[in-house]
Amino acid sequence: AGYVGWEAQPLPKPDEPDLIERLDDLDLRNDSDVPDVPPSIDSTPEILRRALSGLSARWKNWWIRGILTLAMISVFFLIIYMGSFMLMLLVLSIQVKCFHEIITIGYRVYHSYDLPWFRSLSWYFLLCVNYFFYGETVADYFGTFVQRREQLQFLIRYHRFISFALYLAGFCMFVLSLVKKHYRLQFYMFAWTHVTLLITVTQSHLVIQNLFEGMIWFLVPISSVICNDIAAYIFGFFFGRTPLIKLSPKKTWEGFIGGGISTVVFGFIFSYFLAQHQYFVCPVEYKSETNRFVTECEPLELFQMKKYSVPLLLRSVLGWETVNMYPFQMHSVALSTFASLIGPFGGFFASGFKRAFKIKDFADTIPGHGGIMDRFDCQYLMATFVHVYITSFIRGPNPSKLLKQLLVLQPEQQLNVYNTLKSHLVEKGILQPSLRG
Amino acid sequence: HAWRPGSLSLFKLQESESENKLDGETASDSESKSEFGGSLPVPTSDDTPEVLNRALSNLSSRWKNWWVRGILTLAMITFFFIIIYLGPMVLMMIVMCVQIKCFHEIITIGYNVYHSYDLPWFRTLSWYFLLCVNYFFYGETVTDYFFTLVQREEPLRILSKYHRFISFALYLTGFCMFVLSLVKKHYRLQFYMFGWTHVTLLIVVTQSHLIIHNLFEGMIWFIVPISCVICNDIMAYMFGFFFGRTPLIKLSPKKTWEGFIGGFFATVLFGLLLSYVMSGYRCFTCPVEFNNDTNSFTVDCEPSELFQLQEYNIPLVLQSVVGWKTLRMYPFQIHSIALSTFASLIGPFGGFFASGFKRAFKIKDFANTIPGHGGIMDRFDCQYLMATFVNVYIASFIRGPNPSKLIQQFLTLRPDQQLHIFNTLKAHLVDKGMLGSLEDA
Numbered sequence: 001a002g003y004v005g006w007e008a009q010p011l012p013k014p015d016e017p018d019l020i021e022r023l024d025d026l027d028l029r030n031d032s033d034v035p036d037v038p039p040s041i042d043s044t045p046e047i048l049r050r051a052l053s054g055l056s057a058r059w060k061n062w063w064i065r066g067i068l069t070l071a072m073i074s075v076f077f078l079i080i081y082m083g084s085f086m087l088m089l090l091v092l093s094i095q096v097k098c099f100h101e102i103i104t105i106g107y108r109v110y111h112s113y114d115l116p117w118f119r120s121l122s123w124y125f126l127l128c129v130n131y132f133f134y135g136e137t138v139a140d141y142f143g144t145f146v147q148r149r150e151q152l153q154f155l156i157r158y159h160r161f162i163s164f165a166l167y168l169a170g171f172c173m174f175v176l177s178l179v180k181k182h183y184r185l186q187f188y189m190f191a192w193t194h195v196t197l198l199i200t201v202t203q204s205h206l207v208i209q210n211l212f213e214g215m216i217w218f219l220v221p222i223s224s225v226i227c228n229d230i231a232a233y234i235f236g237f238f239f240g241r242t243p244l245i246k247l248s249p250k251k252t253w254e255g256f257i258g259g260g261i262s263t264v265v266f267g268f269i270f271s272y273f274l275a276q277h278q279y280f281v282c283p284v285e286y287k288s289e290t291n292r293f294v295t296e297c298e299p300l301e302l303f304q305m306k307k308y309s310v311p312l313l314l315r316s317v318l319g320w321e322t323v324n325m326y327p328f329q330m331h332s333v334a335l336s337t338f339a340s341l342i343g344p345f346g347g348f349f350a351s352g353f354k355r356a357f358k359i360k361d362f363a364d365t366i367p368g369h370g371g372i373m374d375r376f377d378c379q380y381l382m383a384t385f386v387h388v389y390i391t392s393f394i395r396g397p398n399p400s401k402l403l404k405q406l407l408v409l410q411p412e413q414q415l416n417v418y419n420t421l422k423s424h425l426v427e428k429g430i431l432q433p434s435l436r437g
Numbered sequence: 438h439a440w441r442p443g444s445l446s447l448f449k450l451q452e453s454e455s456e457n458k459l460d461g462e463t464a465s466d467s468e469s470k471s472e473f474g475g476s477l478p479v480p481t482s483d484d485t486p487e488v489l490n491r492a493l494s495n496l497s498s499r500w501k502n503w504w505v506r507g508i509l510t511l512a513m514i515t516f517f518f519i520i521i522y523l524g525p526m527v528l529m530m531i532v533m534c535v536q537i538k539c540f541h542e543i544i545t546i547g548y549n550v551y552h553s554y555d556l557p558w559f560r561t562l563s564w565y566f567l568l569c570v571n572y573f574f575y576g577e578t579v580t581d582y583f584f585t586l587v588q589r590e591e592p593l594r595i596l597s598k599y600h601r602f603i604s605f606a607l608y609l610t611g612f613c614m615f616v617l618s619l620v621k622k623h624y625r626l627q628f629y630m631f632g633w634t635h636v637t638l639l640i641v642v643t644q645s646h647l648i649i650h651n652l653f654e655g656m657i658w659f660i661v662p663i664s665c666v667i668c669n670d671i672m673a674y675m676f677g678f679f680f681g682r683t684p685l686i687k688l689s690p691k692k693t694w695e696g697f698i699g700g701f702f703a704t705v706l707f708g709l710l711l712s713y714v715m716s717g718y719r720c721f722t723c724p725v726e727f728n729n730d731t732n733s734f735t736v737d738c739e740p741s742e743l744f745q746l747q748e749y750n751i752p753l754v755l756q757s758v759v760g761w762k763t764l765r766m767y768p769f770q771i772h773s774i775a776l777s778t779f780a781s782l783i784g785p786f787g788g789f790f791a792s793g794f795k796r797a798f799k800i801k802d803f804a805n806t807i808p809g810h811g812g813i814m815d816r817f818d819c820q821y822l823m824a825t826f827v828n829v830y831i832a833s834f835i836r837g838p839n840p841s842k843l844i845q846q847f848l849t850l851r852p853d854q855q856l857h858i859f860n861t862l863k864a865h866l867v868d869k870g871m872l873g874s875l876e877d878a
Contacts, residue, residue, distance in 0.1 A: 161833040164825065168783060171822070175789045178688055183797035191636045198635065247619055342609060348616045356624030381612070384605065392602040402846055403858050407865060414862065415871055420844055421859050430852045431859070 072375070084215065084284045084293050088208055092130075095204035098376065099126055099196055101363045106192040109357055117177045118186075122193045124170050129197050132163035133205045203380060206387040213390055216280040220271050220332055221386045224339035225378050227266045232259030232344075248351045251344070260340035267336035268329055275303045275326040302328045302394070331394070338385050343378045350377035510671075513816070521660065525725045525734050528659070529649055533571075536645035539817065540567055540637055542804045547633040550798055556627065558618040563634045565611050570638050573604035574646045582653060583727050644821060647828040654831055656736070657721040661712055661773055662827045665780035666819045668707045673700030673785070689792045692785070701781035708777035709770050716744045716767040743769045743835070772835070779826050784819040791818035 079086050103122050136159070155162065178186055211218040236255025244251040274280045282297040307322045315321065354360065406417060425431035520531050544563050580597045596603065619627055652659040677696025685692040715721045723738040748763045756762060795801065847855060 158833050160829050164829045168822065171790075172783070172786050175688070175786050175793065176686075178789075178793045180687065183793055187794060187797045191632060194639065195632045195635055198639070245617075246621065247616070342613070345613050345616050348619075349612075352616065352619045352624055353628060356628045381609065388601050388605045392599050402843060402850070403861055405843055406858070406862055414866060417844060418859075418862055418866060421847060421855070421862070424848065425855060425859060428852070430856055 102196045135159045206383040228263040231262040264336040267332040271332040346380035647824040669704040672703040705777045708773040712773040787821035
């Protein structure tokens with residue numbers, strides 16, 4: 001019933017100013033020309049429905065949400081147990097599903113069902129951009145694997161050129177597919193696809209890069225955001241009084257502040273436990289001999305216990321003089337603070353988006369929770385923040401990537417670089433000067 | 438009724454008449470008409486300067502238009518030469534100004550389409566995002582090319598060390614301001630404008646920064662691609678004018694296959710000649726460097742192999758035709774063929790994209806900045822993909838990574854990482870036979 005709207009209107013003629021002004025009033029200003037989404041089908045699985053048929057509607061909803069939350073958390077733990085490679089695949093599938101959800105919304109808004117090229121072109125662009133990013137980042141980590149195979153060498157060397165050529169092919173297909181009566185629609189969908197790619201694909205690749213730094217850099221941020229979500233909800237439920245922002249009327253200041261403090265505490269404690277295990281702390285490496293991923297290393301300073309003197313203020317409160325902490329826990333405070341302060345803005349952005357396009361949820365994938373995007377909306381900015389944080393404060397450039405670039409240089413250049421490096425290292429005392437000088 | 442007689446050529450008049458016919462029977466176009474308030478194209482005001490108007494007042498409207506376009510074309514080309522003469526720094530400024538003007542033009546179109554006049558935050562936010570993205574890109578470029586200068590000055594050093602973090606924080610502030618500025622009845626409009634701003638930034642700012650990267654490689658990498666695109670434009674027009682018969686694509690009815698193919702050959706030839714002339718001069722072929730002692734830009738270097746004359750054997754097939762056995766050419770001329778080919782084959786797709794865009798949003802030109810030619814974007818629409826292509830081409834085929842940049846990155850690593858890399862490099866060099874195997878560890 002919601003779709004009938006505009007198609008039934010008579011076409012405006014340019015020399016009928018009254019009609020134009022009336023249509024002007026009815027335009028985007030009031031968000032009123034967006035077709036309403038048909039009510040969502042209840043896709044709760046049959047077993048749950050039978051089990052909960054006796055409860056009232058409100059409690060039933062609670063139980064469904066609760067059960068699904070536990071299910072999702074269990075899946076999360078299972079995947080962590082299975083290792084980094086599975087996590088990478090999980091991130092990739094989530095990315096593809098998020099892309100699909102947003103594109104479907106775009107189709108619905110723009111009635112683009114009758115432009116079959118668009119499905120193909122959107123998926124093609126997704127493929128291109130993923131190919132580009134995977135080639136740039138993941139190939140670095142598989143360095144030894146790649147060195148052995150000739151065809152892969154060719155692909156790596158001309159990677160940018162190949163990716164660009166693929167993208168260009170898609171661009172030309174788009175231009176050739178422009179149909180006379182649908183120009184504007186097609187340009188909208190083109191832009192929609194690109195913005196979606198910008199949001200979902202870049203974020204997912206930053207998540208994977210963080211993951212390869214060490215699983216702790218993947219787990220702590222994501223858990224902090226989830227914890228903030230749940231804690232803010234609980235605090236809001238019990239103590240909520242003053243609304244936070246008009247955009248999301250259910251959020252309250254009490255929930256925001258309570259959630260923030262509990263997230264910082266949670267992050268602090270959680271990182272204490274994770275920092276003890278090499279499995280979480282070590283960068284993921286690919287060992288060519290065993291053809292597997294290993295996480296074994298000498299833990300960085302960051303993950304070694306140190307004694308910190310408690311500031312005088314807190315000494316009286318806590319009664320301790322010094323405390324044994326991992327330096328990483330200080331960083332976790334920064335991560336949790338970001339998750340609590342700025343993470344919610346990602347949620348507000350998604351709420352605004354849903355109101356703008358008059359949808360209740362992004363999709364119906366998870367019963368009671370909506371689509372995958374609904375679960376990940378607060379994570380938008382977190383992955384980028386963690387990545388920027390790591391590159392700015394934790395470590396410098398990636399040594400293996402640097403090595404790869406060195407090996408690609410011309411031999412004379414390599415010799416020059418070698419001599420420069422040697423003199424530098426000797427100067428710093430890292431290298432013993434040779435007898436030959 | 439929307440077109441002022443006398444400000445168009447006959448060709449454009451025919452095109453606009455077919456556009457004005459209300460043929461939008463489908464939901465998409467009727468929706469777009471209602472969104473755009475009746476599909477009235479904005480009438481272009483004739484802002485040819487007064488002096489030209491008087492000089493050409495007695496000619497017929499068709500020839501007047503020709504003369505206006507011709508004079509402005511010559512003016513722009515002269516301007517181009519002057520800027521080249523003034524050096525890389527001025528070129529960089531010009532690229533930046535062009536970028537800002539293009540951004541402004543596209544954003545204005547977005548405003549017109551979405552009636553966003555009454556959302557004052559948007560102007561501010563769009564310009565703020567432009568500033569953030571430019572800061573990020575310029576910071577990365579400046580850090581690479583001005584490394585020694587940056588290391589000397591303490592505030593610059595801190596800014597460059599935490600550059601990504603600062604840029605991200607600035608962007609985040611803009612993002613939060615956007616979320617806080619969402620107004621109840623205008624959500625969709627605001628999201629559209631947000632998306633529009635980001636796509637525009639993606640197109641305009643990335644291209645302009647790739648142009649600047651190409652420029653720093655050597656002015657020839659800036660001049661030859663841009664000239665090839667301009668030449669292709671002009672040549673395709675001429676060939677189409679004299680020999681044009683079969684239309685090329687429904688999107689631009691004025692383009693013809695004869696123009697396309699003729700323009701292609703003419704551009705390749707032009708590229709070969711231009712690169713022959715330019716490869717002889719150091720000021721064009723040398724990478725731009727910043728000299729710390731004199732605090733200025735220098736273009737002085739030993740020309741790379743690419744810019745040294747070499748003898749090539751002409752294939753037997755052509756020997757009988759041309760009558761020479763060998764030919765002295767610069768290797769760069771071979772690369773120029775690749776660049777010209779791209780400019781002629783794929784460059785026009787950028788133009789079609791812009792034509793489609795203009796039809797989609799029912800505008801004749803992006804703006805009225807240049808009389809007879811439209812806005813700055815109209816002149817640069819074919820250049821969209823060229824800058825990216827040249828950059829990718831250079832990175833893939835011409836040179837690898839920059840050695841001095843690698844050394845800089847090396848110096849920021851930890852000592853054990855430095856040692857590891859050093860030893861691996863040494864082993865590699867010994868392997869290749871570049872180093873005697875008697876080197877100590």
